[in-house]
Amino acid sequence: MAKPLNEREIVLGILMDVIEHDVYSHIALGNTLSKYQYLDKKERAFITRVTEGTLEHMLEIDYILHQFSKVKVKKMKPVIRNILRSAVYQLKYMDSVPDSAVCNESVKLTVKKGFGPLKGFVNGVLRSTARGLGGTEYPKDxxxxxxxxxxxxxxxxxxxxxxxxxxxxxxxxxxxQKEKPVTVRCNTSRLTLEELVQRLRTEGVTVKSHPYLPYALSIAGYDYLGGLSSFREGLFAVQDISSMLVGEIASPEEGSYIMDVCAAPGGKSLHLAEKLNGTGHVEARDLTEYKTGLIQENIDRMGLENIS
Incomplete structure (x- = not known):
């Protein structure tokens, strides 16, 4: 029996939120993975890769679609263009997925979403793309x-x-465009790096030290962050290494009063608060209640008191 909701339909929902309704991509993807915790790890990995890949390569994907479709992407119905976009990403960047499966599943999804009369269009565009993808001509300029x-x-x-x-x-x-490891910063106000490494490994996470900073780690092999009790307990923050280096360069003195005027979701602000060792205060600001809400969620999770 077919599943009531498959991975490609979930990807389509995320793309519609991000592209058509201006939802932040990491928020849309994170909320979706949290909602569908029951899915197999491989299915969730597929959703993540196709969603992120489609968004990262969208200019190229739209250019390719214009080579094989008489209808320009902007003229397509939103559901159709996003079905096609995710399909072209799979055709070009996922050798493990057969072209026939990409085409067939996209046609099925088109019908399921109520666009049955356009299934021939979707099928024709994707089969033409699959045949001609290797000969795509890029701009001369x-x-x-x-x-x-x-x-x-x-x-x-x-x-x-x-x-x-x-x-x-x-x-x-x-x-x-290189795949990068997820980097995390140990919440040194709660535990040592060695304790965090041990905790992560007991949760099945692959952990490597980072060459740039002594409190930074690269992690892999987990299902999703919300499933890690160490994340929910605020034992670490997910933060790019370049963002951590900002705190190193700022190098605040204990007792300082710091204002971060464009702070969401709060990674650098929290890092600076940690560097104050319980002294001073960090005031984290942003433009909307939604953004400041994200900051407050991370403050609450990390358990720091010298930040608002």
Whole structure:
């Protein structure tokens, strides 16, 4: 018997929230994974990869669709364009998924979502894409080509090229598209790094020390963060290493009063509060109640009292 809701339908829901309704991608994905905790780990990994991959490569995906569809992406119905976008990501970047499965499942999803009359259009576009994907011609203009290949807006590339040479810009773009480990910062106000490592390993998490900072770790092998009791208890914060380095550079003195005026979701603010060792105060601000709500959630989880 078919499942009432499959992974591709869940991906479509997330893409609709993010692309059509301006929901933050990490919020939409996190909420969805929390909602569907009962799914198999492989199914949840598929949802994460296709969602993030489609969003990261969307400029390129839309360019490819324009090669094989007479209807421009912006003219398509929102549900159809996002079914096609996630399908093209699978065709181009997921060799483990057969092209026939991508096409067939996309057609089924089109019908399930009430767009049966368009199933022929979806099937035709995807089968043409699958056949012709290897011969896709990219723009001749160097900046436009980089923009499409790396899904980076041209205005950003022109700013970079005003400061760096082409080779450096290509290295930056290549790095952006590399899969990166999740980095976490130990909440040293609650436990030592060694204690955190032991706790994570008992939860089945693969842990590696990070070469840049003594309190940073790279983690992998877990299902999702909300499923880790160590995360729920505030024993660590998920934070990019470059964000942690901000706290190192700021290097606040104990007793300082610090204001972070663009703080959500609060990673750097909490890091600075930890560095004050229970002294001083950090005031974390942002533009909306939604954003400050995210900060407050992390304050409550991490258990720090010298931050508001």
């Amino acid at each position: 160097p900046v436009a080509e980089l923009s499409v290949r790396y899904s980076m807006p041209e205005w950003i590339l022109r700013k970079w090229l005003a400061e760096y040479d082409m080779d450096t810009v290509k290295k930056i773009l290549t790095y952006f």
